[in-house]
Amino acid sequence: xxxxxxxxxxxxxxxxxxxxxxxxxxxxxxxxxxxxxxxxxxxxxxxxxxxxxxxxxxxxxxxxxxxxxxxxxxxxxxxxxxxxxxxxxxxxxxxxxxxxxxxxxxxxxxxxxxxx
Numbered sequence: 001x002x003x004x005x006x007x008x009x010x011x012x013x014x015x016x017x018x019x020x021x022x023x024x025x026x027x028x029x030x031x032x033x034x035x036x037x038x039x040x041x042x043x044x045x046x047x048x049x050x051x052x053x054x055x056x057x058x059x060x061x062x063x064x065x066x067x068x069x070x071x072x073x074x075x076x077x078x079x080x081x082x083x084x085x086x087x088x089x090x091x092x093x094x095x096x097x098x099x100x101x102x103x104x105x106x107x108x109x110x111x112x113x114x115x116x
Contacts, residue, residue, distance in 0.1 A: 010051070010107030012043055015058055015100045018072075018086050022061065022095030029063075034089045042081040043103060050077045051105025055084050058100045063093035072099055 019037040021029040028035050053074040062068060070088045086097050 008107055010047055011104050013102040018084060018097045018099050020096045028094045032091060037086045039084050040081060041084055047079045048106040048108055050079055051103040053077050053082050053103045055099050055101045059098035061096040066091035066093060068092055
């Protein structure tokens, strides 16, 4: 993705627990086949346009009894937020996932004023 910004640059980041399925035998831990966990992230201050968003794994608690097949990404990015999405498939058993994220883009600033 190419990011071209004119005006003030905004950077926001954070970290969230996407799910914790071990204690209650949730679908990421007990199910088989494709599974998805999705969590909406709302920016503290909206961007002027949809920013560039990156997500990455900061913690994975995973069973060693099968294959490790997983994917994490940002989807439905808009000026107000995005969805952090984690997918797994086959026999992968995952107890918990924490993801980090960072958004970079143009943001309004109180010092930005327009001259007519």
